[in-house]
Amino acid sequence: MMNIKTISVGLCLFFGSMVGKAQVITPQAEQRAREIVSRMTLKEKIEYLSGYTSFSLRAIPRLSIPEIRLADGPQGIRNHAPNSTMYPSGILSASTWNRELVYRLGRGLGQDARARGVSILLGPGVNIYRAPLCGRNFEYFGEDPYLAGEAAKAYITGVQSEGVIATIKHFAANNQEWSRHHASSDIDERTLHEIYLPVFEKAVKEANVGAVMNSYNLLNGVHATEHKWLNIDLLRDTWGFKGILMSDWTSVYSAVGAANAGLDLEMPKGVFMNAGNLLPAIETGRVTEETINLKVQHILQTLIAYGLLDKEQQDRTIALDNPFSRRTALDLAREGVVLLKNTGNLLPLKGRTAVMGPNADRIPTGGGSGFVSPFSTVSVSQGLKGLQNKNTLLLTDDVIYDDIVAEFYTDSTRQTKGFVASYFKNKTLSGQPEVIRTEPSIDYDWKDGAPLDGFPVDGFSVRWTANYRSEVAGQLKLHIGGDDGYRLFVNDERVTGDWGNHSYSGREVELSVEANKEYRFRIEFYDNISSAIIRFNAYKLNEEKLRQGLAKVDNVVFCTGFNSNTEGEGFDRPFALAHYQELFIKKIASMHPNLVVVLNAGGGVDFTPWHEAAKAILMAWYPGQEGGQAIAEILTGKISPSGKLPISIERKWEDNPVYGSYYENLRAEIKRIDYSEGVFVGYRGYDRSGKEPFYPFGYGLSYSSFAYGNLAVEKVGDYQLAVSFEVKNTGKMDAAEVAQVYVHDVQSTVPRPLKELKGYEKVFLKKGESKRLSLVLDERAFSYYDMNLHRFVVEPGEFEILVGPDSRQLPLKATVTW
Template sequence: MTASQSAPSHTSALDDTVAQLTREEKASLTSGADFWHTQAIERVGIPSLMMTDGPHGLRKQEGAGDALGLGASVPSTCFPPAVGIGSAFDPDLTARVGAAIAHEAIVQDVSVVLGPGINIKRSPLCGRNFEYYSEDPLVAGVVGAGFIRGLQAEGVGGCVKHFAANNQETDRMRVSADIDERPLREIYLRAFQQVIELSHPWTVMCSYNRINGVYSSENPWLLTTVLRDEWGFDGLVMSDWGAVDNRVAGLPAGLDLEMPSSGGASPALIVAAVERGEIAESALDAAARRAVQLTRRAAERPAAGGEIDVDAHHALAREAAGRSIVLLKNEGDLLPLDPKDAAASFAVIGAFAKHPCYQGAGSSLINPTRLDTAWDAISEAAAGTVTYAPGFVLAGADSANGDPDTLREEAVAAAGTADVAIVFAGLPAAAESEGYDRTDIDLPADQLAVIEAVAAANPRTVVVLSNGGVVLLPFRGAVPAIVEGWLLGQAGGSATADVLF
């Protein structure tokens, strides 16, 4: 019996605990105690549990909580986001990453990590595509199940999100995803079904949006008929933060826990609804029982404390990042480069080489324990001469105040005297985030101009991309080698050098 499953002997104990609770106490368990914690009832031994954002690292905030990554968080390992590690097609690798994140959660006294994101990449414009594994439901489900398996094997709960059909960020709190049942089941729900059946997650998070006109947080077909009755999910369903529209409708539909705290307002509404017969007492009992069950599962976790093995986790992040990289083009076997050739010269071009874009913005924003750059890693690995030119303006980088024409000319000069030019290009950090979608799939015009000019100056040009979503490659016929570097986490710079060489 794994920690992610309920033993039959626990059933009567859970029921006995719920039977000792007053109606008000049961209702209190259906709402958070604050931004990150569940409600405690000490007199019957129900502790408060802490949850934090994931999914590619631990985002435990130091002060007051917020959902969009504005508050500072404790340092933790930033592993490759799902857009990268999903391209490794290896659930065992994601299990190892999940286990490492679980160890960091234990150190920080976190019981549930909010991840992974399983939503399908329906549109290339979705601003949060970097948090999702794939366009393919089988890949997303199998890889996501690996993450849950690794996380929960260490005693930390996972939370599969965002259930379901949350495939755009623009107007996500009001939009209705209108989908016929067959594609809904075969595409949008299939990945979630894979994760539920393969890895038995402790919790599921419902999404902000409506599905066929009904909010996910109050959708009985979604949360009860499909999730519990058909797939056999036996854990707790929580809301995304602020995703509840009607709490009284949501409870009997299958929403057990509203997050964050409503300040007592929602529990009071639930109690009143039970008293007037609008909600059956049995529905409240079921939600309270699942809340108690979650605390019992979390109680098997190792005690909080200890230290993070920063070096080992950074090494795993580097391995995972290297496995995430995809070779798109390699004419004439230009790659791999020879790091031992002392006579070789390499021009490293592009501000991303020194200022990597390694994760997206929003609630998954990790404060990394360290950060490798491709410039440092290439300089260290290559026996030959390595030069650098920023090439284009990048906010927050050393080129921020540079003239675009001058920067491009410097890049061309560097490329023209090198044996190989390596251009680092991609999407700026502000382009990809929770909360809004992209408006196009183009790389910035100044970067495209640099690539075109460098390729004209040096026929041995490699382009390394940093992007969490689809981008057009109008230069694909002008360069012999293209490497898709996605968003690779804190060790992506070293991993890129590993792959290039």
């Protein structure tokens, strides 16, 4: 007999209880802020509109205003302490489709912040995933505004329930990292309101977010920090936001423009919003003192609402290495990893397994403000060894690659081992070197000092040359990294590098070498200012060790993908994996029939070159400090995977709806990107074009199976629809399922997506168990944005309610007419 339980999703009750804990800016807080402002001098008020340090607001002791700490970021606290919990990336959190778990993430972040005296958290990042190339996709919550909005709401209410101000970013339409200071996102009114603004609107109206951060980019030709319609007309006057509107770091481009367009706080310093610029503007009437007063009031009334003027900011009762946060990071990874492929039910693993690949013994993450230094991590190799020690063979890079740096010679005569190092007292490797000497290796961290006696501490450069020859053909792995610029040449051809001013970064490439062929290596480096680091390592694949190892196992788990050097803030990334990674996947598949690929990336990749080589694929995203444990539990079947994609993954980049309109495509003085796809981004675009994605939005495999049935709909108010249905676990394993609800407008007078996600629930079911899920769709679920009326409207007619496990499998259908 079927065991049926009923679950009322109760979104209003769940979120209502969370929002009730969040601080609200009351009339009393506004009045107290006005009184404080009235006692401030004009100079004090202007100084308060910018950062005191890069991550703090200044104290004014005579008014009992303390210094207020801010900190990155979306995946963990980056500032004011060397280490903190490294949670999984935002896109993995979205992949859990679990509101309560993302709320726990917010609480953990809030506790970690309080333990470090941080009162303003610079997260969540919520920009819509428009294309896989954006370098910060890993921080965000995917392509769908409803899913992203629900995740953001849970995250914010969790953070703010701990008395810490959350900052939603980046407002608005920051959907690429390429030329982010100079590119204009040109978006029509309807597309803005339906796709790119709903997450921010929900954060303000439903989560009472305390702070909003403007983006770097221009919106329709106007920088976000100078955009009056965006910041005042919409955010303040229409949505009713009363909190702090701050700039992203160095995203202010004028004083008067930003001041009059609603920006409250310039970070990290007052480059534009300072006394030197604003006092003359006030004296000439271009900016009023009342405008300045209101900005300071916005900041103070928010701090007052959170009690930050009246309590110690640091909570020393919370451990820096917080057990609650560590558990939350693990649970997120367990539920957010997505099983994409499992041919022949290769997973869960059976028998002996080799674990290998560049990410097997490290936990990668994206770069920039989403990068966190954890207290400890669990890698995939550690996780598998812990769960099945005797059945796990480590074929990690340190095992199958031999260090060959000692095999480099100063020239082709092979008389002297090492590298010829030439040191220059300039950054450009110009003129004659001051010092030439032989060095056995290249591994230097000069910190803030000089490389040699008599050299400057900054502004120097070095060139190293050496020759390498192998007696047999093989595969080299070359790693180079530095702070600042570095580049690697082989036979005078540049093979990799990062030639610019930056903190430490690294690059890794593979190089095929022929037997007895001479290879000339040239490594170049320059230091700009501050710390100076340069490292070069070379390894050769030991084919015999690899063959012997693979012959001993039944399965191979290969861990690969991107990392903070190749995916991060300030730059876009390629769609494809590095070519050598693709080749190595195919090489391993040719040597062993049972290959599992664990992929780290912040979004979709080009699977076409290597998809068939792998029998199973896990999309692990950036899984946080506990990620290796979670992945090992999934690989071994201790738990069933339950993550679902918050994005669509295209077969090729050209299939993406925004292809042709992602980079600059309008001729103008500034770089302009016309969002010509309109509302048809992600799965909305694939439905319209008829092109099949490699993996559709909402997709994810399980070790169990589920059946849907008995859909019922009932009108419960004006444009309010109660939806209920049953989900049964028909497989042989306890597992969780994400049930998704989409709405289709059968006939519309305007172009609308074929369907749109408007509800979901994640439910855990024991094998054989059934539950009835219930939720309510509101008016927004049926509406579109009317550009003539400048508001959302419901067009009377017939709507279909579609329910199923992903956007391409929707077995249940019901109809309602409004």
